[in-house]
Amino acid sequence: MVTNAGQEILEKLWIDTVEGEDEFIELKKLGREGTINRLAKSEHVVISDNRVKLTPKGNREAKKVIRRHRLAERLLHDVLDVGVDDMESAACKFEHIISEDVEESICTLLGHPRECPHGKPIPPIRCCKEGKEIAEKIVTSLSKLRKGQGGKIVYILTKNHKNLQKLLAMGILPGVPVEVIQTYPSYVFQAGQTQIAVDKEIADDIFVRFV
Amino acid sequence: MKFPSAIGKRNTTPQSHGPAGEDIEGLQKIVIVGNPNVGKSLLFNRLTGIYVTVSNYPGTTVTVDKGRCKINGRDFGVIDLPGMYSLIPITEEERVAKLMLLEERPKTVLHVIDAKNLERMLPLTLQLIEAGLPVILVINMMDEAEELGISIDFNDLEGKLGIPVVPIIATAGKGIDQLIGKIDQYVPILDKFQTSYQKGIESSIKEIESFLKNSYPISKRSVSLLLLQEDEDMQRLVKQKEGKDYDQIDGILKKTSRKYGYPLNYIIKIRLQNEVRKITSSSLAAGPLKTAGFKERLSRVMINPITGIPILIAILYLGLYQFVGVLGAGKLVNLIEGTIFGEKINPVITKFVMSNVPYRPIQDLIVGEYGIITLGITYAVAIILPIVGTFFLVFSVIEDSGYLPRLSMLVDRVFKKIGLSGRAVIPMVLGLGCSTMATMVTRTQETKRERVISTLLLALAVPCSAQLGVIFAILAGHPLALFIWFVVVLLNFILIGFLAARILSGEKPSFYMELPPLRLPKISNVLIKTYSRMVWYFKEVFPIFIVVSVLIWISQLTGVLRVITNGLEPVVNLIGLPDETARVFLFGFFRRDYGAAGLYSMQNSLTGMQLTVAAVILTLFVPCIAQFMMMIKERGIKTAVLIFAFVLFFAFGVGFVLNQALVALGLQL
Structure with missing residues (x-):
């Protein structure tokens, strides 16, 4: 030893x-x-x-x-x-x-x-x-996914309180399935029945596990 | 969008403005709450018969609407709150919604949710139940959910939640009678669902509750939970009510938050969501995700910059230039102003007044150069109305279709450069209609910095539809001039936005937005919306036009007009414009469109270059009096005056430089 x-x-x-x-x-x-x-x-x-x-x-x-x-x-x-x-x-x-x-x-x-x-x-x-x-990495931030890729949200970075609150409010929570629809000029993803558009800073905070 | 009838009066309570501002003092209240864009305003309309602008855009209710409805012979007050996502507010309107919800002590709270997003919206229901409020869950958009193959077992949901659940289709008026029945017979059900949290949180709730000695509008459990989630309003309220004891409560809060690595609102929200999943596991059957339909394909084409930007340009060209510019400001104005007023109405009235009113100044007041009829009413009805009307029609179609959130997403990156987020697209586009209305809508933006920057840009570089229409009409024969005007105004928009973003400190904007499904605009909806906006605008404009006519008449009679225009003449001469334009700019302050209309009537006496310079200055030039009042109301007097002074000097500065440049280039416009 x-x-x-x-x-x-x-x-x-x-x-x-x-x-x-x-x-x-x-x-x-x-x-x-x-x-x-x-x-x-x-x-x-x-x-x-x-x-x-x-x-x-x-x-x-x-x-x-x-x-x-x-x-x-x-x-x-x-x-x-x-x-x-x-x-x-x-x-x-x-x-x-x-x-x-x-x-x-x-x-x-x-x-x-x-x-x-x-x-x-x-x-x-x-x-x-x-x-x-x-x-691909099993867990990665949403901003690193390509169009058409998706998975389940595993966690959200909580350092930015305001961003966290917005994501929580829109129901972007661990366990929600997501699929990236577009990455430029902003990130658009499908979360359940809803489509949500966010900027890169917010997409950086959402971590997804491939399914 | 709601239109305050009393612009300029500073209302401290949000509930006192809006056309739907019926007096409902003393009545029992029915309060409508829910996420943005779930159909609250439409339900309000169904219950009260009062029309509030309904659109396919999150966050259109910026003020609180009140109305009456009769149930079983009894009058109730109905309150439509701005959209809120949870009891912890992010934006100012959400805060307004929450505070009102807590203060009103309603007979019934109608929580409206979108059937397509049941799981995502139920956490708020649980929070409302937790707060001890008499909630009815109203599940709207059942038709859209069924189209997606979603089915909901309402009895099961009702049993689990312990509150009445009513499915409706607000657009078609289905389910409203059943809802009214449930409101009428509403009896508080005792064993409502109670969310249980982690042990540590539960014990903190108990501890906090023991310190809450006074009475609160909502349950103490809910008060404790809001405190744990660092809700500032609740902290303030409890501090005020409990005095010294708050220190002990604060101790519990600190201790609890140390216990968990993550922020407590994160932990609590995840718990709520898990509870919801348990509840819906037996009552919700979701169909397969449909992403291949035509609307979805169209949406993807709209949000992809390669195809989306050409689509945007096409919409601007067809909607703004062709429809508002060529049709509204060109053909319609020619018809109404030239033929109807110019040849029919005005000559008759003028003749009548001239022969029946002996006194010259009174003749002038009515039918003179600045007369109430020949100037005030003619401008308002013959020039401004067709332009603004066509704009609102286009805007209503675009708004109803769900295009605006997609546009927000498309421009977010560019808007970030000027200190705004894509969300600012709404006030900016609306500003192309009426900047006063748009200034009011800036309050939906998140940070103070964004609100100030967008107010500034609206005052400076966003021309309103009347200006646009008139400018399109004046410069229609001068394509190069139109192009120069467009480029100069756009550059100013970007430059000033860019500089303001550098100079103003404050939080960086962030962008998040739901993209609602595209919808085929409903003709009835579009017409009603256009109509209600025009009514607002007309109430706004008409009196001002009359007042301005009278003011000008007085100042002309007393010689004040001469003094002011004399003072302005050297300034306009300096930028290569003839004396008469001084008057146009002066009128421009009373209403931007008024000034534009003045420019329209003197277009034949100006050269192409003078028209270009005048159009640019008039676009940039100070906001109209109504917008200025709105700026004071929304941003405070200091900011408003600063913006005003800046815009005034800047506009003439740009005009001067532009004139020099055009002369130097020797362009033939």
Whole structure:
């Protein structure tokens, strides 16, 4: 079992040596010598000439942490609409507490995203490969749907109180089936028996799950 | 749309204006509530026999209508409220509706809903029941629902809700008798449906209720729920009634809202909707969604910008230019003014007055250059009436068809640039008919910023139908001049809107709107609507025309007219116009259309270029006196005066620049 501090180190090594150009990181640059020694003992890293490298075992573990971190970012960013600054620090905590099952659920919910909100790749695992035929995200904002696409509303972003109130008033609520009729110059969608036109800002707040 | 009869009087209570403003003091009240565009006004009309303009457009009732109806020999007062979506208001009119609902202590509340959207509208029914109001659920548009294959089990619904349920078709008058019967025999049913909320919310309701010691117009449970949903009016009322105890209530509210991650109105609304789904699961059978019909296909073509913009241009060309401009302002005016008044009526009256009234000033008052008959009545009846009449006819057809919400959707993006949302299309298009009426309708907009910007644009760059008609008629022989006029006015509209949006701070507008199904306009509906608008307009215009004639007569007699026009002459000369146009602009203030009509009568003495400049200035120039009064009433005196002063200088500024530019270009117009 790798500690949180250990996972942090593995993440750093992954970013610099797997995604980056470096072959290793200098031991003193990483600091936390005790943690690194423990990682070396559990065969996640090797240390030679004060240079630290990932082992294949460490590589696998690092990949998982990275994946959880970036999935968490996606979740916070897309679904919970957390700002970029808060997202980063929250994702750092999230990555340590998400179990594999939860991770898989999040990945499926988000439609197996391939990149984090910063545009870096999210390492795919089995669930992603199996789910690959789903080209679109399972949950997405109405503004990202194309003409003819639709599903059920799963949630509405509640940060903008006024917009929320309007949507509630018109009966745009979780559980209502929607289908996009037009996306430009404004969004027009069918919700039950009613057609509703909204601007992009409001369409951004409505999240839909494909049926 | 409702037309206040007493423009200029500042009414603090919304119920005191409107033609349907019968005195219903002391009578038991029947209050009509419901979402926008569900047929409330039509039901009001069926119950009272009073005509209120009914249209296929959400939010046309901007004032509160009152009327009487007789049931079983007894008189009742009927109140038609503006559309409301829930007890938590978003717009000012919704707030008016809610406050009246809470204050009136009605005998019966008729909650009108659209049968096609039963599920979406029942949450408000549950809220009304919760408030302890004597509700009858009126399910309207049964014909449209049946067409869609929707069937509703009314007995089942009645049993579940514990209130009377009456299906009607208001357009055909079906079900009205049954409804009247139910109002007559209305007995409060004891075991009405009660929505149960999450445990945490329920316990907060109990806690709050225990602090509500005074009496309220609605149930304490409902008061508590409104407080939990942060309803400001209720907060104010409770604060005022409970005094110190409010702090404790506030504590409960804060505690409860902390308990839930989402806003409480979200949680409560979702709960209400779930309850509705449970209720309708056994009483509602929906047919398959029909999206392939002709009307739907037409609607899609209208909202698609590629096909929608040509359609818009075609509507403007045919409706506005051909019908209002060529037919109304051209042919009809020629007939009525030229033939009927010019050759028949006026010469006879003039002759009669000249030979029977010895005193010269009195002759002038009646048949002189600015005489009541030769100027006031002739202008009102012969020039303005045909133009405004044809406009209202076109507008009623467009309005009834359901095109306007689609137009709103189409222009929203452009309107955002000028600080407005697509919703502002209604006042703007209506402004092409009568800017005074349109200024009143600006109150349906959501934010103060939008209301100010649209009031400004209406005062500045939206010509009313009388101006439009006359301008079309004057410039008809000068296509290039007409084009320049159009471009200059449009550019001013966009430029000033754009600048106003930059300068005025405030909330950014947002756009949301239901697109009601397209309907084939009903001839009777269109005619009645046109008629009632013309009646409003005529009541509005006619006295002013007479008063203006008299005022001009007095100022001419005393020499004041000379002084003012002398003062204006250098200004109009500066922009290349002859002296006489000073008078036209001066009259333009009394009524925009009056000024336009003045310009019409002197068209032959002006060059194409002068006509163009004059037409532009007259379009931009200050709002007429009626519109100015309406601006004061709707926006307050400070804003109104500021807009007035700005428009005055700006219009002549633009005229000056335009004249210089045209001279420099040496265009032959």
